[in-house]
Amino acid sequence: MDAPHIKAGQTMNVEAKETMNVEAGQKIKFYQTGTLTVGNRLLDEDLRTVQASEERSNAITSGHRACQGCGEALGARYALDAAMRAANGKIIAVNATGCLEVFSTPYPETSWTLPWLHSLFGNAASVASGVAAALRRLGKADIRVVAQGGDGGTTDIGFACLSGMFERNDDVLYLCYDNQGYMNTGVQRSSATPPTARTATTPAVGTAPGNIFGTGKDVPRIAMAHGIPYVATASVADLHDLERKVTNAMQVRGARYIHILVPCPLGWGTVTNATIRVARLATESGLFPLFEAEHGEIVASSPIRRAVPVEDYLKIQSRFAHLFRPTRDDAHLAALQAIADKNIQRYNLLRNDHGNDARKEAA
Amino acid sequence: MNKPFATTLDVGSSLANHTGSWRTERPVYVDRMPPCNQACPAGENTQDWLYHAEEGNYRTAWESIVRDNPFPAIMGRACYHPCETSCNRGSLDAAVNIHAVERFLGDRAIALGWNIASSEERSGKKVLVVGAGPSGLSAAYHLTLLGHEVTVVEAGAAPGGMMRFGIPAYRLPRTIIDAEIARIVALGVTIRLNEPVEDIPALLEREGFDAAFVAIGAHLAKRVDIPAPDAGKILDAIGVLRELETGESMPRIGRRVIVYGGGNTALDVARSVRRLGEEAIVVYRRTRDKMPAHEFEVSEALEEGVQFHWLRTVTHMTGESITVEKMTLGPDGFPRGTGEYETIEGDALILALGQNVDTHVLDSIPGVEHSADGVVKVGPNMMTGHKGIFAGGDMVPSERTLTVAIGHGKKAARNIDAYLRGIPYVPKVKPALASFERLNTWYYSDAGKTVQPVLEDVRRRSTFEEVVGGLDETNALFEARRCLSCGNCFECDNCFGVCPDNAVIKLPDSAAIERSDSAGSPHSAPFAIDYDYCKGCGVCAAECPCGAIEMVPEEI
Numbered sequence: 001m002d003a004p005h006i007k008a009g010q011t012m013n014v015e016a017k018e019t020m021n022v023e024a025g026q027k028i029k030f031y032q033t034g035t036l037t038v039g040n041r042l043l044d045e046d047l048r049t050v051q052a053s054e055e056r057s058n059a060i061t062s063g064h065r066a067c068q069g070c071g072e073a074l075g076a077r078y079a080l081d082a083a084m085r086a087a088n089g090k091i092i093a094v095n096a097t098g099c100l101e102v103f104s105t106p107y108p109e110t111s112w113t114l115p116w117l118h119s120l121f122g123n124a125a126s127v128a129s130g131v132a133a134a135l136r137r138l139g140k141a142d143i144r145v146v147a148q149g150g151d152g153g154t155t156d157i158g159f160a161c162l163s164g165m166f167e168r169n170d171d172v173l174y175l176c177y178d179n180q181g182y183m184n185t186g187v188q189r190s191s192a193t194p195p196t197a198r199t200a201t202t203p204a205v206g207t208a209p210g211n212i213f214g215t216g217k218d219v220p221r222i223a224m225a226h227g228i229p230y231v232a233t234a235s236v237a238d239l240h241d242l243e244r245k246v247t248n249a250m251q252v253r254g255a256r257y258i259h260i261l262v263p264c265p266l267g268w269g270t271v272t273n274a275t276i277r278v279a280r281l282a283t284e285s286g287l288f289p290l291f292e293a294e295h296g297e298i299v300a301s302s303p304i305r306r307a308v309p310v311e312d313y314l315k316i317q318s319r320f321a322h323l324f325r326p327t328r329d330d331a332h333l334a335a336l337q338a339i340a341d342k343n344i345q346r347y348n349l350l351r352n353d354h355g356n357d358a359r360k361e362a363a
Numbered sequence: 364m365n366k367p368f369a370t371t372l373d374v375g376s377s378l379a380n381h382t383g384s385w386r387t388e389r390p391v392y393v394d395r396m397p398p399c400n401q402a403c404p405a406g407e408n409t410q411d412w413l414y415h416a417e418e419g420n421y422r423t424a425w426e427s428i429v430r431d432n433p434f435p436a437i438m439g440r441a442c443y444h445p446c447e448t449s450c451n452r453g454s455l456d457a458a459v460n461i462h463a464v465e466r467f468l469g470d471r472a473i474a475l476g477w478n479i480a481s482s483e484e485r486s487g488k489k490v491l492v493v494g495a496g497p498s499g500l501s502a503a504y505h506l507t508l509l510g511h512e513v514t515v516v517e518a519g520a521a522p523g524g525m526m527r528f529g530i531p532a533y534r535l536p537r538t539i540i541d542a543e544i545a546r547i548v549a550l551g552v553t554i555r556l557n558e559p560v561e562d563i564p565a566l567l568e569r570e571g572f573d574a575a576f577v578a579i580g581a582h583l584a585k586r587v588d589i590p591a592p593d594a595g596k597i598l599d600a601i602g603v604l605r606e607l608e609t610g611e612s613m614p615r616i617g618r619r620v621i622v623y624g625g626g627n628t629a630l631d632v633a634r635s636v637r638r639l640g641e642e643a644i645v646v647y648r649r650t651r652d653k654m655p656a657h658e659f660e661v662s663e664a665l666e667e668g669v670q671f672h673w674l675r676t677v678t679h680m681t682g683e684s685i686t687v688e689k690m691t692l693g694p695d696g697f698p699r700g701t702g703e704y705e706t707i708e709g710d711a712l713i714l715a716l717g718q719n720v721d722t723h724v725l726d727s728i729p730g731v732e733h734s735a736d737g738v739v740k741v742g743p744n745m746m747t748g749h750k751g752i753f754a755g756g757d758m759v760p761s762e763r764t765l766t767v768a769i770g771h772g773k774k775a776a777r778n779i780d781a782y783l784r785g786i787p788y789v790p791k792v793k794p795a796l797a798s799f800e801r802l803n804t805w806y807y808s809d810a811g812k813t814v815q816p817v818l819e820d821v822r823r824r825s826t827f828e829e830v831v832g833g834l835d836e837t838n839a840l841f842e843a844r845r846c847l848s849c850g851n852c853f854e855c856d857n858c859f860g861v862c863p864d865n866a867v868i869k870l871p872d873s874a875a876i877e878r879s880d881s882a883g884s885p886h887s888a889p890f891a892i893d894y895d896y897c898k899g900c901g902v903c904a905a906e907c908p909c910g911a912i913e914m915v916p917e918e919i
Contacts, residue, residue, distance in 0.1 A: 038860030273901030
C-alpha cells in the first residue's frame with residue numbers, strides 16, 4: 001500500500017488543479033473545492049465524498065432511535081457507507097452490544113440495510129473472525145467483514161476478543177465508535193472516559209472530581225503494538241479524512257482497526273447541534289489526534305489547522321462544568337492541557353502543511 | 364405451536380418509526396441578504412455576479428451588474444467599495460477584492476463591445492434629466508430601460524460630471540468614462556451639452572416632458588475667510604481639478620502648494636499637484652485617523668511624497684508662507700486651538716473644505732425647498748416639493764459619493780416610472796442580513812486576497828497614468844471564488860452529509876424548479892428536509908458554512 005499521507009496529498013493536488021486550471025465556462029465553484037465541505041455536485045464523481053452522493057448506501061437508515069444529534073449514528077453511517085463503496089456493497093457487519101445495537105434494532109425493526117449480526121457484548125471481534133473464516137472456506141473472499149462496537153464493547157468488555165483477532169491477523173476491519181463512556185445504560189465510565197469527566201460512576205464531588213487521572217487505555221496504540229497492517233484514528237468532524245482512512249483500510253487484508261471519535265450530546269452534556277463542533281475542537285485542541293499507522297509505525301498525522309486551548313473544547317461540555325464552576329480548577333485544566341501538548345508533540349500536530357490553503361495548492 | 368415471541372414477527376424496517384415527532388425545532392432553508400449587497404449604495408447584487416464570474420460566465424456576471432449600475436468599469440476604479448468594508452470574509456482573512464473583479468468585468472465589456480438591450484415596449488412618456496453627472500446618467504439609463512424617452516441637458520462641454528471633473532485621471536482614465544457613457548447613448552438616451560437650464564418648468568412645458576430629474580451636483584466651493592494681505596494665491600480644490608480636466612495646458616499653481624482640508628477631494632488635488640511636479644502639503648485640523656479621506660488615499664499620497672501637517676488650522680497667508688495654529692483634540696473629538704502658531708513655507712493655498720449646491724435654478728420653481736447650504740429637500744420617493752420634479756445626487760441630503768449618486772439615479776428612475784404610470788412604487792422586501800456570526804467559516808479554504816499591481820512610484824510623481832492596475836483573468840477568477848456566498852446556499856452538500864438521520868433530501872439540480880419549505884416560503888437551496896424523520900437536532904444548521912439554514916420552533 002502507498003504511504004497514506006502521500007496519497008492524501010495527491011488527492012488534494014488533483015482537486016486543487018481541478019480548481020485552479022479551470023477554463024472559462026467550466027462549472028466548478030472555488031468555495032466548494034479544496035474545502036472541508038461534504039461535497040460538491042459540480043465536481044467529478046471520484047473527487048466527491050461518499051456522503052455527498054445520493055447513491056450512498058445509507059447503511060443505517062432513518063427511523064433509528066438514536067438521540068438527537070447522535071455522533072455514533074453519524075460516524076457509523078460515514079464509515080460503513082465508505083466501506084460499502086470500497087467493497088462494492090459486499091459487506092457483512094458484526095455488532096457488539098451498545099448504543100448502536102440498541103438504537104438500531106428494537107424488535108422487530110432494523111435500521112441496517114446490510115447483513116448484520118449481533119451476538120454478545122464482548123465477542124464481536126471473535127464472531128467477525130468466524131464470519132471471515134467461513135467466507136474464506138466458502139471461497140467468497142470478495143465479501144468483506146466489518147466488526148463494530150462502542151468504546152465499552154471494544155476497550156473494556158470485548159478487549160480480549162479484539163486482541164485475539166489482532167494477534168491472529170484475521171481479515172476483519174474493526175471500527176470502534178468512541179463516545180467515551182457507557183451511554184445508553186446511563187453514562188457510566190469506561191476505560192475510554194477522559195480524566196476529570198463526570199459520569200454516573202465518577203461524579204463531580206470531592207477534591208478531585210470526575211474521572212481520575214492515570215486510568216484508562218489508549219487502544220489505538222495498543223492495536224499498533226500488535227503490529228497489524230493498519231491502525232487509524234478518525235473523527236466525525238473530518239469526513240474526508242474518515243472516508244479516506246476507511247477506504248485505505250479496505251484495500252488491505254488482515255486485521256485493521258479504526259478508532260472514531262463520536263461525541264454524545266447526552267453523555268457529554270452538549271447541545272444537540274454541537275456534535276461536529278465538539279469533535280472538531282477535540283482534534284484542534286490536540287486531545288484527539290488523527291493519525292495512521294502501518295505495521296506498528298505511525299505513517300501520517302493530520303496537523304492542527306486552527307489551534308485552540310483545551311479549555312475551548314471542555315467548556316462547552318457539562319461533564320467538565322466542575323472545572324470552571326464554582327471556581328476555576330487551574331491545576332486540572334493544566335493537566336488536561338499537558339495531555340494535549342503531549343499528543344501535539346508525539347504526533348507532530350502543529351506544523352504548517354494542512355493543505356487547505358488554496359493558493360498553496362495551486363502552486 | 365409454542366414459538367418464542369422473538370420469531371413471531373416479520374423483520375421490519377425502522378423507516379416505520381417516524382422520529383419527526385421528537386422534534387421541537389425544525390430546520391428551514393432561507394435566503395439572506397449578503398452584507399456586500401446590503402452595503403452597496405447602487406444596490407448591486409454582488410454575490411450574484413460573483414457567482415457567475417467564478418464559473419467564468421463573465422457576460423452573465425456583467426449583465427447582472429448593469430441591471431443595477433451602468434458603470435462597472437468606473438465603479439471598479441472610483442467607487443470606495445463599501446461592499447468590501449462590509450464583506451464577511453474581512454473578518455476571516457481579507458475581504459474579497461470585489462472592486463477588482465468588477466473592474467475586470469467592466470473592462471472586458473468595453474474590450475468586447477458588450478451592449479445592453481432596451482425593452483421593446485415604449486411608454487410614450489418623456490423625461491427630462493438636468494445634469495449629465497453620475498446620478499443623472501444613471502437615472503437616464505434606468506428610465507430608458509423602463510421604456511421612457513429620456514433627454515439629458517448638461518451645462519458643461521462634456522458628460523460625466525464629477526466623474527470627469529472631480530476624480531483625477533490617475534484614478535479614472537477618461538477613455539473608461541467615455542466608453543461607459545457611449546453605451547448609455549447607444550441605448551437611445553439623448554445628451555445635449557453646453558446647455559445651462561435656467562427655467563425647468565418652462566423647459567418641461569416647451570418640449571412636452573412628463574417629468575424631470577434634477578441632479579446638478581454641488582459645485583460651489585466652501586470658503587473660509589483667510590487674511591492674505593500680500594495677495595497670496597488662494598484657489599479652491601474643485602476649480603483646480605476642473606481646470607486640470609478642461610485646461611489646454613497644465614496649470615501653473617505654485618512650487619510649494621498647501622492644500623487645506625482632509626477629505627478625498629483634498630487628497631485628489633494634492634496628488635494631482637505632485638503629478639504637476641510641485642510639492643504638495645496637506646494641512647488638516649484633526650489627526651490622521653480622523654480624516655474623512657479614505658486610508659488608502661492617505662497612504663498612496665504619502666508614497667507619492669505628499670507631506671501632511673495634522674492638527675493645524677490656517678490662520679493667515681502671505682505670498683511665501685502660511686501661518687497655522689497648532690490644535691489639540693478635545694474629549695469630544697473636535698479640535699481646539701492651543702494659541703501656539705508656526706509658519707509653513709508655501710506660495711499657493713488650495714481650499715478643499717467641501718462644496719455647496721448652486722440652487723439658483725431651483726429658486727424659481729414653486730414648492731421646491733432647500734436648506735441654507737443649498738441641499739434640496741426630497742421625499743422618500745426622491746420627489747421635490749414640486750409635483751413631477753425629482754432630485755438626487757450631491758444636491759440632496761446624503762453621503763456625497765459617486766456610488767450614492769448612481770443609486771439615487773436608479774431609485775429616482777423607479778419612482779418616476781411609478782409616477783408616470785400612476786401606480787405607487789413598492790420596493791422589494793429585503794431579507795434579513797447574513798451576518799458573520801451566522802457563518803461556519805471552518806469549511807472555507809484559506810485563500811488570501813489577490814493584490815492588484817500598482818504603478819511604480821517614480822511614474823506616479825510625474826504622470827497622470829492610472830495608479831492601480833487590473834487583475835488578469837486567472838486572478839479575477841480566483842478572487843471571485845473567494846466569495847463565501849453568505850446567507851445563500853451554494854450546494855456544498857454539508858446538510859445532506861451531516862444529518863445523523865438521513866433526513867435531508869436532494870432536489871433535482873434545475874433552476875426551473877420552485878423550491879419552498881413546508882411553510883411555503885421560497886428558497887434557492889436545492890435541498891428539502893424530510894420532516895418525517897428529522898429529529899430537529901440542528902447539526903445541519905450549525906454546520907452550514909453560509910448560514911442558509913435556520914432553526915424555527917415547532918408549534919405545539
